[in-house]
Amino acid sequence: MEQQNKIVLSIGSNQGDRKSFIQQAIDIINQEVATVIAVSKLYESPSWGFESEPFYNCAVLVHTSKSASKILTKVLKVEKQLGRVRSDEKGYSSRTIDVDLISFNNEIIATTNLNIPHPQMQNRLFVLLPMQDLITYFVHPVLKQTVSELIQNCKDTGSCKAVGVLKNPFHTTQILNYKFIAIEGNIGAGKTTLAHKIAEDFNAKKILERFADNPFLPKFYKDQARYAFPLEMSFLADRYQQISDDLAQLDLFKDFIIADYHIFKSLIFAQVTVTEDEFRLYRKLFEIIYKEIPKPDLYIYLYQNTERLLQNIKKRGRSYEQEIPSEYLEKINKGYFDFIKTHPDLNILVLDVSDRDFVKNQSDYIFILEEINKALLKN
Structure with a gap:
């Protein structure tokens, strides 16, 4: 980026x-x-x-x-x-x-x-x-x-x-009043791009998911049944270690922390990708880890419809993502919304950006900042 x-x-x-x-x-x-x-x-x-x-x-x-x-x-x-x-x-x-x-x-x-x-x-x-x-x-x-x-x-x-x-x-933007913001979204929703942009504009420390280093990811897209469980376990371990380390290391020269993921996505994706028996085991492990992770002050979910997601995935050109079926993306979206419904204790902001481009259109980016402002004022 x-x-x-x-x-x-x-x-x-x-x-x-x-x-x-x-x-x-x-x-x-x-x-x-x-x-x-x-x-x-x-x-x-x-x-x-x-x-x-x-x-x-x-x-x-x-x-x-x-x-x-x-x-x-x-x-x-x-x-x-x-x-x-x-x-x-x-x-x-x-x-x-x-x-x-x-x-x-x-x-x-x-x-x-x-x-x-x-x-x-x-x-x-x-x-x-x-x-x-x-x-x-x-x-x-x-x-x-x-x-x-x-x-x-x-x-x-x-x-x-x-x-x-x-x-x-x-x-006039009160985003600096947050200490920890997590941006979530489906594959191709733009969460990393937005995290980069906000971090540069507001002097924030970035925590970016290290998906590109995962050796199981290309294999998973070729053979989901075989590689789903080791993929999700490796993601869970890496996310836990990264968030724990980065949140523990304060940066005196940064005003707050912004991440392009939160560890709960591990459970959402695992529920879609692994078998029922594997998921029961996975969930037990996840719940042990989840208790130890600090919760974000604001959890932003960037929603984009499936058609737009597929366009974004094609545009960014990662070879191993090009065959992702629309049904898979729809299941992931459903998983996120189920999570949102069942976690009223979290400060969650859902932003539909299906018809917005916050990179090319400055007004769309300002819209997002204004919505973040409103979420702060409500709490």
């Missing part, structure tokens, strides 16, 4: 209610473009390159899996939505809103429409001072200077002073 791209955007306005336009831009970006992780203070500075009313400016740090070119296309739409009209005339002019891509990770990008790092960033205090607030540890890939060093060497003599604060929509 690739890490998300870390992008710094510079946002400015010198027409109308400048602060309101900038706040609206931040909110729209978070809802429709990329997750806003940090927002600088609001700064005022003279217009740069032409005579006009002074500008308000800020910088924001966003996370996304989208490319720089896609982000550019989307922020241009945000500008248009807020009344920005771009002309073909050369030079600078007043505008309701202006959104520039300043940096994209620490990469150098040079295309017809996009140059990153922004070619003028080192010359503009109204870009550098807000960027310093974000604490991004950015190093200019061409000049090899930190933001602090760029400020020291900047030739901009215009005034640039902090005049206020802006609301960070990210801070």
Whole structure:
């Protein structure tokens, strides 16, 4: 799973209610473009390159899996939505809103429409001072200077002073109040992808299932009757060891723990895959282990219908999964819902994401965060 791209955007306005336009831009970006992780203070500075009313400016740090070119296309739409009209005339002019891509990770990008790092960033205090607030540890890939060093060497003599604060929509999410979140779902539901995304955005320690290392898994898909029991026993032992070890090892630099599974899935899958005699033995062993495992503060079940699951499985291309029958997936879904019904003591959030794509569509990801927020407020 690739890490998300870390992008710094510079946002400015010198027409109308400048602060309101900038706040609206931040909110729209978070809802429709990329997750806003940090927002600088609001700064005022003279217009740069032409005579006009002074500008308000800020910088924001966003996370996304989208490319720089896609982000550019989307922020241009945000500008248009807020009344920005771009002309073909050369030079600078007043505008309701202006959104520039300043940096994209620490990469150098040079295309017809996009140059990153922004070619003028080192010359503009109204870009550098807000960027310093974000604490991004950015190093200019061409000049090899930190933001602090760029400020020291900047030739901009215009005034640039902090005049206020802006609301960070990210801070309205109360997910940090959880200590341990477990995300569950059927094969291909997207639980690992979501765990990665939340962990990066909210500085969480990840516990990811080590299914790829299980030697019985490819054999099981070829001969279920023969390999079901050793597969489920090996999964149970590995999950118990992994969760016990990771939960016991506190990470002072992480705010909470998020896992892409919980050990109860062992019982759900075993009930579908092993024989009745084997399951009775398996359940006895499971119940001994289950008592020792800490329960998550929030148990999220990502539901996707069978058709969507099969599409996802085909798309990710694991050869040993391609022959999974729809009946098997339906039995697994039923097993999860039976578990949910019989465990009212757990804080369980069921999310139907059959018609959502929280990787490509930022609004779908925000929907999930909002639902997690609601689950916290209910308890």
